[in-house]
Amino acid sequence: MSNGLALALALVVLALALGVAAARPRYLPVLAVVGGGLLVAVGAVGLSRAGDALRGLAPTVGFLAALLLIAEGCRREGLFEALGAVMARGSRGSPQRLLALVFMVAVGVTALLGLDANILLLTPIVFATATRIRTSSKPHVYACAHLANSASLLLPVSNLTNLLAFHASGLSFARFGALMVLPTIGVVAVEWVVLRRFFATDLRRPRKRAVEPARPTIPRFALAVLALTLAGFALSSLLGIAPVWVAAAGAVVITVPALRPRTTSALALARAVEPGFLLFVLGLGVIVAAASDNGLASAVRAVLPTGASLPDLLAVAALSALLANLVNNVPATLLLIPVAVASGPGAVLAMLIGVNVGPNLTYVGSLATLLWRRVLRAEDTDIELGEFVRLGLLTVPASLVTATVLLWLSLQVI
Amino acid sequence: MRALVWIIEDTWQATVAQAAVYLPADAEVTLLHVADTEAEAVARAARHGLLGRHVPAHTQEDQLRVISEQAAEELLSDAQRTLGRPARCEARRGRVEREVVAATEGMDILILARDGDRAHLGPRSIGPAARFVIDHAPCRVLLIWTDPAPSLTTIPPPPGQPPPPARQPH
Numbered sequence: 001m002s003n004g005l006a007l008a009l010a011l012v013v014l015a016l017a018l019g020v021a022a023a024r025p026r027y028l029p030v031l032a033v034v035g036g037g038l039l040v041a042v043g044a045v046g047l048s049r050a051g052d053a054l055r056g057l058a059p060t061v062g063f064l065a066a067l068l069l070i071a072e073g074c075r076r077e078g079l080f081e082a083l084g085a086v087m088a089r090g091s092r093g094s095p096q097r098l099l100a101l102v103f104m105v106a107v108g109v110t111a112l113l114g115l116d117a118n119i120l121l122l123t124p125i126v127f128a129t130a131t132r133i134r135t136s137s138k139p140h141v142y143a144c145a146h147l148a149n150s151a152s153l154l155l156p157v158s159n160l161t162n163l164l165a166f167h168a169s170g171l172s173f174a175r176f177g178a179l180m181v182l183p184t185i186g187v188v189a190v191e192w193v194v195l196r197r198f199f200a201t202d203l204r205r206p207r208k209r210a211v212e213p214a215r216p217t218i219p220r221f222a223l224a225v226l227a228l229t230l231a232g233f234a235l236s237s238l239l240g241i242a243p244v245w246v247a248a249a250g251a252v253v254i255t256v257p258a259l260r261p262r263t264t265s266a267l268a269l270a271r272a273v274e275p276g277f278l279l280f281v282l283g284l285g286v287i288v289a290a291a292s293d294n295g296l297a298s299a300v301r302a303v304l305p306t307g308a309s310l311p312d313l314l315a316v317a318a319l320s321a322l323l324a325n326l327v328n329n330v331p332a333t334l335l336l337i338p339v340a341v342a343s344g345p346g347a348v349l350a351m352l353i354g355v356n357v358g359p360n361l362t363y364v365g366s367l368a369t370l371l372w373r374r375v376l377r378a379e380d381t382d383i384e385l386g387e388f389v390r391l392g393l394l395t396v397p398a399s400l401v402t403a404t405v406l407l408w409l410s411l412q413v414i
Numbered sequence: 415m416r417a418l419v420w421i422i423e424d425t426w427q428a429t430v431a432q433a434a435v436y437l438p439a440d441a442e443v444t445l446l447h448v449a450d451t452e453a454e455a456v457a458r459a460a461r462h463g464l465l466g467r468h469v470p471a472h473t474q475e476d477q478l479r480v481i482s483e484q485a486a487e488e489l490l491s492d493a494q495r496t497l498g499r500p501a502r503c504e505a506r507r508g509r510v511e512r513e514v515v516a517a518t519e520g521m522d523i524l525i526l527a528r529d530g531d532r533a534h535l536g537p538r539s540i541g542p543a544a545r546f547v548i549d550h551a552p553c554r555v556l557l558i559w560t561d562p563a564p565s566l567t568t569i570p571p572p573p574g575q576p577p578p579p580a581r582q583p584h
Contacts, residue, residue: 129452363459
């Protein structure tokens with residue numbers, strides 16, 4: 001099969017995968033297996049190359065499964081309800097104080113438990129908290145949605161994109177985190193300044209305090225497991241243990257007690273691990289490998305700067321943000337990793353700044369998702385979130401520049 | 415007289431109190447609350463950005479709607495109690511400004527509160543939603559300050575004149 005034909009086929013399969021993900025996610029695993037299998041069968045990607053791609057992704061997929069179990073354990077232990085109660089009490093009825101608390105909690109949850117935990121488990125709690133203390137939920141929900149992306153820079157576990165790149169980058173967990181501290185602070189500061197101004201009307205309203213919110217029950221066990229897991233991550237390279245085993249240990253510790261008194265079923269746990277999505281990531285790896293090998297990688301190599309100077313890093317971040325907005329950040333990361341890794345850790349982290357912060361421009365993560373949802377008439381396409389796009393235009397370029405400059409500074413020092 | 419009282423979370427008490435004062439005893443009062451669905455849409459859109467991770471069960475999709483409807487119901491019943499006379503309660507969902515204007519159909523008067531900066535006199539004391547409603551309502555409008563109105567000194571001086579001297583405390 002010629003390279004051009006193979007590339008075209010791989011791109012069609014990739015586009016279909018994005019469409020299925022956007023509108024019919026139930027069929028994702030089927031598509032990934034069929035699509036990946038088809039590309040191997042027609043020779044668009046060699047069997048051994050596909051095997052390499054799968055072997056390369058396997059630890060990351062295992063890592064992700066462990067993190068999903070930890071997040072599910074935290075939910076079971078009532079961590080998110082407790083955070084809701086803490087925010088409601090701490091706000092003392094003031095929308096501004098609530099926003100400050102939402103920022104702290106959203107950054108913490110995103111960094112430690114990942115962006116999925118923020119969107120799926122924290123955002124509904126924040127919505128309920130704002131609604132119950134009788135203030136507009138809009139600034140607070142927007143803060144969660146934005147920070148899910150922009151605060152996911154900090155640790156390898158904060159975003160699937162980070163996990164994918166972390167494995168290939170050769171950075172230790174501690175060094176990754178140390179280099180990303182300043183960029184994360186910078187991005188969160190940009191979000192804080194812009195959101196405070198953007199929602200000034202909603203936040204300024206003076207108000208009488210409503211009912212006294214209930215006192216939170218602190219989920220000590222979940223917090224202890226989280227603290228120990230984080231300590232384990234930080235010390236992993238000193239102890240010579242791969243961080244994936246630390247995550248696995250955390251997942252086991254938080255899950256086993258729940259199994260004994262039958263508070264949760266094996267089925268619920270299996271569902272929490274998202275086997276269908278894990279399979280899709282593996283399939284996506286093969287599909288992207290086929291596209292890369294047949295010309296896309298050399299195209300990326302031709303465009304992406306390879307140096308470690310500030311202008312180079314800025315260009316990498318900007319191009320990565322652009323690609324993430326076109327095709328969602330997971331395939332974008334898979335596509336960019338091989339090229340970025342060859343240029344060193346600075347390029348990898350700049351690439352992550354782009355693919356993580358960039359999606360705040362399009363409210364469903366990418367133009368491909370948006371188009372597919374329009375084409376397939378998935379529900380609620382009539383909603384025009386012009387405000388989301390305007391807010392993205394205000395924060396994303398400023399965040400990309402701030403974070404990349406701070407990354408460059410960190411690279412000079414650390 | 416058919417009167418519509420539009421209440422929002424932050425200022426409902428003052429709005430209802432003033433409606434009780436200014437509306438005649440025989441007015442047919444409707445209390446209106448509109449839940450903004452944009453926050454729910456943002457939360458839903460964020461899920462779609464997860465590239466098919468975590469296919470949501472339908473119960474989860476409706477979770478936010480249930481919270482929002484329950485809160486609106488509680489707010490309206492608190493408002494009715496504060497008003498202290500019979501009133502119809504209407505809960506709507508959607509684009510706030512459009513829903514309020516739609517609800518004014520057949521009404522003789524709409525009562526609403528300023529929803530912007532209430533520390534200064536001027537156009538910024540009215541937010542975008544109330545601005546749209548005032549501009550488009552097909553009936554009389556009673557626009558209230560929920561706190562004592564700011565002093566006249568909060569108006570900037572006309573162009574080319576020095577600012578007025580700061581008022582001395584007595």
